[in-house]
Amino acid sequence: MKPATLAFDVYGTLINPLAMAAPLAEIAGDKAGALAKLWRETQLAYSFRRAAMGAYAPFSQVTEEALDYALDAIGIQATSAEKAALLAQYTRLPAFDEVPEALAALAKIGHKMHAFSNGTLEDIGTLMDTAGLSTFLGDPVSVAGVQSFKPDPRVYALFEEKTAAEARSVWLLSSNPFDIIGAGQAGWNTIWVQRSPEIPFDPWGKRPTHIVSDLSEVAALIG
Template sequence: MNYSIGFDVYGTLVDPVEMGQHLENLIGDKASEFGQLWHDKKVEYAFRRALMQQYADFTVCTQQALQYCLHVYQLSLTSTEQQQLIAKFAELSAFDDVIPGLKKLKEQGHQIAAFSNGPELSVRTLMANSQILPHLHHVISVDDLQTYKPNPDVYQYLMRRMQADMNSCMMVSSNPWDVIGAKSAGLQAVWVKRSPNKLFDPWEIQPDLIVSDLIELAEVLKG
């Protein structure tokens, strides 16, 4: 069976840990902690905005989360330094398994999309810089709906954009909340467990499939 597959971007297709290198240059030995808090807060801010129906695109969430982290760690970066740091998100590299995995999935006849909370132009630039874009059929952003995952509307939108139904549309993400959101909306969902130490939320909703990377996903779907 051929699927229409939406892939989460940050943490699934590209490696956000690379931001640590840029943070170290500006922040020093607190870079790892700072980077994790920054990631957690920007996701939290997106969740808040969706629930409050006070939408601003993910760039705003990223900027405001950075401001929060600077206050927490009592650090000061100039406006130019902050913009240069945020711009590095467009230069993240693909995980080693991503391009070979997407190639295999595409050869098998599956329809492939990057599906992100980020604005389409930003995501498309990132996908081009990471060499992923040629292996995609679509770049789809929740920005079109002015809300965020895991709002069920965005997963329904993914299906409409890919002209697929619940039986043929699949969400692939390294984020358990994204997998749970997609399953709750009726899609099939795959959790990419990129670290053996990662745990899935102990909810009544569980992934249809757990894989370690996209090459394994391609092997399973070849079935």
């Protein structure tokens, strides 16, 4: 296969948002895992709603609003300082264990690789630098450029514009089925990273081109 343009979703694909359970444990105790999960689910739900309403706000604001909801829903009290510390930690989340080696293998093949995220360019840059992934990736692409969120078709067109890539040469790698379906609708090749065997793919929309359990399988698959 000729070198391609690879678009890596960030949250849930390169970076583990549920790792927030560790810092959340300081204020939530044994509810930390549930709180981290609800925070992430609400963050996505709010992004979908804002995209549908045309009521864009930076993803960092969406993340803060989702944290406020999750804390209230689970009944956890947090001070302003504690919330600020949690939001700062969200920009320093770790990569999944296999990611650095997987990106290094893909870089050796010559694929052009970019982080492609709902996050702001600043937050994406901080995440990639902290996780040690920036060296493998080109300039990140943020959906903020079209004031919307995935899977709005405009975000996939924006990626093509920013990277000068044709749809048929782009591969999206994402753990999020909605993102895979959106990219497939845009004419992209897709690889669904099914990080848990218990998570099924959505029963509608275009199926992923390939399914992997983590990114360590990708180099052999499209190398």
